[in-house]
Amino acid sequence: MSIVHDIVKKAQKDSGFTLQLTAMVDMFTIMIVFLLKSYDTSTLEVKNVDGLVLPSSITAAAPEEAMLMLVSKKGVFLNDKRLASIVDNKIEAKSLAKEDEDFIEPLFKELNIEAEKIEAIAKRNSTVKFKGTIFMQADKGLDYSVLRKVMYTATMAGYGDLRLAALDGEK
């Protein structure tokens, strides 16, 4: 704070003229008001992942905190961990169970681990409860067959409350 103050003071002293800061302060005030208006304290954010462009919706509501799952054109991610790869709008066969081709095994395991963590906390803290909520950010160009497999696996792991992320289409 004092650096700017010192520079301005020195400039004034050296040159003998007063720097007119009023216009600049006006501009900064407008900028601060604009930035404060767009200020967001939510931890939910649009992830900058390659191959992830969210669809837009006109009926979507304000998001609530939940476990974040990303489905980009390149893979399925949970807590920033890649659990299955997607190539040409198809989930790689090695991630799918042999007896059930809709079942993504690594995703199921990870979802189960997360559920167990929440249930372990719930045993000690009565205010915490496993609600089975997932906030899914999926690429708008993905085929439904990919999403169906992801949703099917979530269902099998006991996650029944799905929130689909979308950008505000009304703006």
Add this chain to the structure above:
Amino acid sequence: MFFNLKDFIAEQSEGETDWEIDLSPLLALMVTLIPVLLLQTSFATLKMIETTLPVLSDAEQKPEEKKKDEIDFNLSLFANKKSELVMELVVDNKRLKSVTIKPDGEKFDFIKLQEELFAVKKKYPKENRLKLMPGDGVPYDIIVKLIDSSRVTPEKKPMRFVSSTGENLETTFLFPDVVFGNITN
């Protein structure tokens, strides 16, 4: 030599001094604030669409008791990759309606869909659930548009109608409770 306020004000008003507010501390504060706010600002507003998935449970499920005026309402919307839509209405195990909505050019005809859904809403204003059954090959952004079209009236304009019980109703909602009906198939 006491300080005389009257003389001081008189001197100020005559413009004999070049006194000015020092704005540099304020400027320094703003220069600090702006980067902090820029880092925290989100320029794209994130929203969510709530939907429920069927969950497997070990517990034995008892069939829900039906109230007297309650009907077994089942409205399904099928979508395929040829941009064709099929809306099917089954009430109390009787298929009352099955409409195929042909594509508008190569795109889904969302306007026609909303007209058909509104016709159903008029007849069953208390019902809110729609089962969405997209086929493989339907892109996700189309699914979101189908959800949007099923949930609200075109451009969210309120629509007035007289219900089957003679009530005058106004709504911007069609079937706000959209669920995926073909996940476990």
